[in-house]
Amino acid sequence: MLRFTQEADDALRIVWLLAQSEEVQDAGTLAQTAGIAPRFALKILRKLREGGIVASKKGSTGGYVLARPTGEITVLQVLELIEGPLYINRCLEEGYVCSRMGVQTGRCVVHRLFSDLSRQLSAQLSAITLEELARRDAAYIRDQCSE
Amino acid sequence: MLRFTQEADDALRIVWLLAQSEEVQDAGTLAQTAGIAPRFALKILRKLREGGIVASKKGSTGGYVLARPTGEITVLQVLELIEGPLYINRCLEEGYVCSRMGVQTGRCVVHRLFSDLSRQLSAQLSAITLEELARRDAAYIRDQCSE
DNA sequence: TTTATTGTATACCTTTTTGGTACAAATTTA
DNA sequence: TAAATTTGTACCAAAAAGGTATACAATAAA
Secondary structure (H helix, E strand, C coil): CCCCCHHHHHHHHHHHHHHHCCCCECHHHHHHHHCCCHHHHHHHHHHHHHCCCEEEECCCCCEEEECCCHHHCEHHHHHHHHHCCCCCCHHHCCCCCCCCCCCCCCCCHHHHHHHHHHHHHHHHHHHCEHHHHHHHHHHHHHHHHHC | CCCCCHHHHHHHHHHHHHHHCCCCECHHHHHHHHCCCHHHHHHHHHHHHHCCCEEEECCCCCEEEECCCHHHCEHHHHHHHHHCCCCCCHHHCCCCCCCCCCCCCCCCHHHHHHHHHHHHHHHHHHHCEHHHHHHHHHHHHHHHHHC
16 A cells, blocks of 8 residues: 555654653653553664664663764664665566566566655665754754744 | 565556457456466455556456546555555554654644655656556666667 | 673564465456 | 457455464563
């Protein structure tokens, strides 16, 4: 149905919250303010940590922080970390063998169409860093207030 | 996982095949040349018919034809007919109520991000008609041969 | 050193989506 | 009438997604 998963959406929200403050935030608080089931948030946080987007600190004053500056984390990185490589259609997957409609000769129209779209989308998403997102947010709020 | 469904892909292939020839083509033949399970193709063809993209003719010499000229059928129309409205994320759906992160004030960054992306993608897909697709295909083949 | 708090890891369950099938009925042509 | 085709409804099975349970390990503060 061409949807991002809930999990990817949630991940983005968590990362966004972490980008809003420099301080360590614990999983429970993050989950609550983002509106995510606590256990599920932990699952996501683990993936973010393994992917090097987030760093964790254990113990009673523990929690999570961004592992890198906001200018070095792109939306695409977050989404792909959760969902895997961004391919808009099955036939674009690594190692996918398709025997239909001229693929043998590299002439499948459908394949090329999806391939182009997928590339464009990836390019767009990798151009948006958390820093950029914050800039947009600020600009949006400014515009709202000036009305 | 942000994938178009197999069904949408199949629908596009069927429509593409129909666009290649003016003649009536029966479901069996279409299914075979497109590499789709025969019964499944029928299911798709029914949707395409209800959606006014394809016209059908019953009886022993029956089959399917495009209901409109190729310049008046867009890729978006075909995809949305199968998958429903193109929303890249849940929170963009009609009537979806989201209580998270400033949506109340219309300030949810994530929502706006997905909203923008979704709109862009829709615009792109609705700009591509079957006619345009054929043009691209011809251009592609021309380039291939000139090498 | 104990205890509370937090993260880590694995396995499991439930629901939804997706892909595909069965079968009977209706329609047209030969 | 017989054969070939579309039509329509209902159903089923596999996969993906979303979320939970349980047990365990690490850390910091009391």
